[in-house]
Amino acid sequence: MATQIITLVGVLIGALTSYFATTMTERTKLRHLMATRWDERKLDTYIEYVSCIKEIQRAAMDAGRARDEGEDASAALALMEEAENKRSVLFETFVLLSDEKAAAAAHAVNQRAWELLRAARRPSNGAAPLRSIPLVETLNVLHEAARSDLTITGNAPASR
Template identity: 30%
Template sequence: MLSPFWPALGQVGRRGRVDTITQVVTIAAVLLGAVTTYVTNHLMERSRQRATLRVRWDEKKLDAYAEYVGCVRGTIHVSVLLYEVREDLRSMPRGEHDLTMDLTQASGAQALAFERVMLLAGDAVVDAAHKVQEATAAIGWQARGVVDGSLEEWRRLHSTAFRCINTFHQLARADLGVSGSFEGEQHTARGLLLPGSRTGE
């Protein structure tokens, strides 16, 4: 004969199993929430670190690009002074020898700035910088008298150099994510602060 308490014991057993399952589900949910929170925080931290690193490198690139263009402009400026003194287009206290030394120093600074661009920039910007280097070297050669040429040829060298500089500007802006259009050709002629052609040239 079954005990009158047997159904009650069965109900207690079922309640115990239900309570156990509930506890397991609760613990699993807590663990899942903890894992999800950890993974989310980890991914957010990695994303934040990548963004911080990207900003840091962009700042270094901006400094390198600005320094390089400044050195290029300085080299061209000294080249113009040397050329004009050597060709008797300008008189100034500093003579040809001093200006040649200035140009050597400016070219050295430009070379160091170029190396920094090489370390930080992508292929497109580096290729544009190479073209700037070639164009400014040609200006320096004629300024020193290493290469002969007319004033008109001198002006063409500068037009080429400023086109190369503007291309470098465009690609550097794109590399840094700078928005807005930049029409390089509109700026080229503005940089040519050179004397007009002399009679017979």
């Protein structure tokens, strides 16, 4: 009878060990899956946000160019405003998903984008004043912060 009890205790210990090992493995897999899922969402948000900033920049430059050439800039200004509305919404997601460094860099990009928007909205300004706003430099800082947040290593080319 003692050997049966020892055998039963051994089976019980084996079952518990197997259960805990499986549980720990599944938790680790779930944590990894969740981290990967959020990293994918972060990457998508970062790409959308930066693309939106580029749309604002392009439309503002087109508006300035149109004014310099004496043409109607309303279509470019409408595109710029549409991109700004989209940027505003994307920024909230960006801040929710990013780390502090990337969020701070995005705040700096917002400041430069707003300067660009103000300059493009003024009828007297042309493309030359718009070019003086250092948006590209702040975007480069944002790219670096986003790469760090996503733990992407290696050298990246500067944005254009």
